[in-house]
Amino acid sequence: MAKQISLKDISVIFDGNVAVDKVSLQVEKGDIYGVIGFSGAGKSTLVRTINLLQKPTSGSITVTNDILFEDGKQKIDAKQLQEKRRKIGMIFQHFNLLNEAKVIDNVAFALKHSQLSEKEIHTKCLHLLELVGLQDKANFYPAQLSGGQQQRVAIARALANDPDILISDEATSALDPKTTNQILDLLYELNQKLQLTIVLITHEMDAVKRIANKVAVMEDGKLIENGNLLDVFLHPKQKLTKQFVGGALEVQHILNTYSLNEIAPNDQLYQLVYGIDDVTKSVVADLDEKVGTKASILYGNVEVLGGKLIGTLAILLKLDANKEQEALQFLRDRNVIVTKLDKDVLRNV
Numbered sequence: 594m595a596k597q598i599s600l601k602d603i604s605v606i607f608d609g610n611v612a613v614d615k616v617s618l619q620v621e622k623g624d625i626y627g628v629i630g631f632s633g634a635g636k637s638t639l640v641r642t643i644n645l646l647q648k649p650t651s652g653s654i655t656v657t658n659d660i661l662f663e664d665g666k667q668k669i670d671a672k673q674l675q676e677k678r679r680k681i682g683m684i685f686q687h688f689n690l691l692n693e694a695k696v697i698d699n700v701a702f703a704l705k706h707s708q709l710s711e712k713e714i715h716t717k718c719l720h721l722l723e724l725v726g727l728q729d730k731a732n733f734y735p736a737q738l739s740g741g742q743q744q745r746v747a748i749a750r751a752l753a754n755d756p757d758i759l760i761s762d763e764a765t766s767a768l769d770p771k772t773t774n775q776i777l778d779l780l781y782e783l784n785q786k787l788q789l790t791i792v793l794i795t796h797e798m799d800a801v802k803r804i805a806n807k808v809a810v811m812e813d814g815k816l817i818e819n820g821n822l823l824d825v826f827l828h829p830k831q832k833l834t835k836q837f838v839g840g841a842l843e844v845q846h847i848l849n850t851y852s853l854n855e856i857a858p859n860d861q862l863y864q865l866v867y868g869i870d871d872v873t874k875s876v877v878a879d880l881d882e883k884v885g886t887k888a889s890i891l892y893g894n895v896e897v898l899g900g901k902l903i904g905t906l907a908i909l910l911k912l913d914a915n916k917e918q919e920a921l922q923f924l925r926d927r928n929v930i931v932t933k934l935d936k937d938v939l940r941n942v
């Protein structure tokens with residue numbers, strides 16, 4: 594796959610505060626690359642360097658074979674940068690539409706510098722509105738549309754210059770869950786139909802899980818983990834990543850609802866994450882049968898990730914140390930990712 598975006602050792606420092614700390618990221622053509630992290634992690638700042646809306650303090654940026662920034666300097670002139678930016682569409686949380694302009698004029702706005710005739714612009718805008726499912730809303734004003742529809746207008750506008758890349762900066766954060774999924778599905782459809790590379794900034798793992806093929810996790814300006822979605826999901830290395838995958842926050846919330854104080858000091862809580870290939874097999878039933886445990890299931894969930902079924906369980910094991918090791922080995926031999934859940938940490942979540 595061709596490299597579309599290459600960020601190398603990018604740092605962004607604001608008045609001595611390091612917002613992005615030596616981050617390197619490679620995005621290939623056709624990727625939907627999720628960039629996830631809590632508020633203030635540096636996601637927006639990093640991604641805004643791709644089109645130099647934010648100049649890095651150091652590092653290099655290459656987009657579709659052109660070096661935009663290197664050795665502390667911009668490497669293309671203002672006109673080239675303008676052209677480059679047109680090939681990088683952006684959508685935002687608050688849509689950023691012109692409220693006094695009709696939907697079609699909002700889309701046409703992005704083409705005001707193009708060589709197209711007025712008629713060609715009109716035809717193109719109608720086509721773009723059709724692409725996002727809003728062909729019947731061309732003459733409406735933004736205020737007459739729902740949030741989801743307004744975001745569709747913003748997507749049509751972002752696609753007006755036939756970009757290779759679309760940056761989505763928390764584009765679904767202001768939308769309800771159903772509309773969020775509809776917008777995510779639209780982005781996926783556009784990715785497939787137009788071979789559009791998408792960089793998806795979000796704080797919601799569900800958004801990443803729904804459409805991304807790759808994911809990068811950011812914390813305190815650093816990229817702490819990245820890779821193929823399934824690899825990261827099944828083998829999370831960092832504590833924060835473990836929290837994001839497997840609905841860990843939800844697991845913790847549910848576990849907290851149990852009376853964990855009643856659990857004996859030697860009883861252990863584990864989170865199990867595993868691929869489900871054979872629906873007739875139960876990993877916990879096998880564990881009980883083969884190792885002689887009596888695992889108690891406190892939480893269970895199955896979801897589809899990259900087309901694969903992934904199960905997440907939280908179980909309680911009452912075992913002596915030897916037996917516990919045997920149980921854990923049994924699970925690991927079956928490619929189950931086992932994470933010990935700290936009861937004290939849980940109480941504090």
Ligand SMILES: Nc1ncnc2c1ncn2[C@@H]1O[C@H](COP(=O)(O)OP(=O)(O)OP(=O)(O)O)[C@@H](O)[C@H]1O
Pocket residue numbers: 607611612630631632633634635636637638639763796
């Ligand atoms: N223009 C700026 N001037 C000074 N500090 C900034 C500027 N932009 C961002 N920062 C700081 O950089 C850090 C990273 O912010 P950034 O917006 O990139 O994080 P984020 O992960 O995208 O979070 P959010 O989802 O809340 O936007 C924050 O501490 C923020 O206050």
